[in-house]
Amino acid sequence: MSIKSIVRFAVVAVLGLAIMVQAATAQDKGKVFYLVPTLLDEFQTASVDAFKFTVESLGYEFQTLDGQNRADVQLNQLDDVILLDAKAIIMAAVDFNSVIPGIEKARAAGIPVIQFDRQITATESDLTSVAGTIEIGNIAATGIQGLLKERYGSVKGKVLQILGDPGDPYTLDIQKGFEDWMSEYGDVTIITKPAMQWEASNAGDIAENQLAVNSDIDVIFVHAAHLAVPVQAILESKGKAPGDVMLVSSNGAPVGLDLIRSGWEQLEVEQPLFAQVYGVAMFLDKIINDEELTAGTYDVLGLEGTLSKEAWGWNIKLPGAAITIDNVDELTFWGNLDAPTDPVAVVK
Secondary structure (H helix, E strand, O other): HHHHHHHHHHHHHHHHHHHHHHHHHHHOEEEEEEEEEOOOOOOHHHHHHHHHHHHOOOOOOEEEOOOOOHHHHHHHHHHHHHHHHOOEEEEEEOOOOOOHHHHHHHHHHOEEEEEEEEOOOOOOEEEEEOHHHHHHHHHHHHHHHHHHHHHHOOOOOEEEEEEEOOOOOEEEEEHHHHHHOOOOOEEEEEEEEOOOHHHHHHHHHHHHHHHHHHOOOEEEOOOOOOHHHHHHHHHHHHHOEEEOEEEEEEEEEEEHHEEEEEEEOOOEEEEOHHHHHHHHHHHHHHHHHHOOOEEEEEEOEEEEEEEEOOOOEEEEEEEEOEOOOOOOOOOOOOOOOOOOOOOOOOOO
């Protein structure tokens, strides 16, 4: 065998050993399951991609289970995962109440349960990673104040606020944050209507009905970008041009960013999906190893995350960001569907 062949063989052997060691390390650290509520919307699929990258980069195996938007399916998945000796379960609940027995059963079996995005307060989890929804409402209020001042020279006018389902704390917190920060402006009239079940067609009906009786609406603020789609269609059908009735949304979905680019939407307040994922990953080792967490602020992808101990367990809250025509193409926004590959800043 020539020297060149020996060297080549040695290099291949070393690479093969490295791969085997890496695989063994991942196998030794065990498997983390992500119970996603559905794979039918871009927020959820983007979260799967981000979790896969971050969890695997920490040396764990990763598997996603689709709840198909059915609480019974997700509850059965929890039972299955317990039998599979999971190292941790990350989940976004289909239903806030029916999943509680499964959470308690998993934690009783010694498996940490981490809530992503959908906060469950009726039982304890090991960590919850959420957007600062009240702060999202605050940011929307600040933006709308600016839009009204630009139009009239002062903060006055009429705002139609279209909530999601009023049974969802996410939309109620946004409403609280928005209305608290608008309360000092007595010359602004706010009309609030819920789009039941977060159904987009309900938002379209609300917009159509309200524009018929309130032709002087200046701004329509919807609590999710998918609700803005039928609202834009209603505005166009009534002969409105982009900007005649200003449109503001929250959550940062791709369709919202497209509406900004087309001029129909003036402001989107992003829900910080990627930071929420990294907020889980940076504490994952400590949670699995049953190590104590420390309350305080942490840098999460450049955002200031606040970790606190609540009645429902440890909670990390990440702030949103305002998206306008000036910054809509920045890749840090999840709606541009370019997941970050930054290394996880593991908390030791």
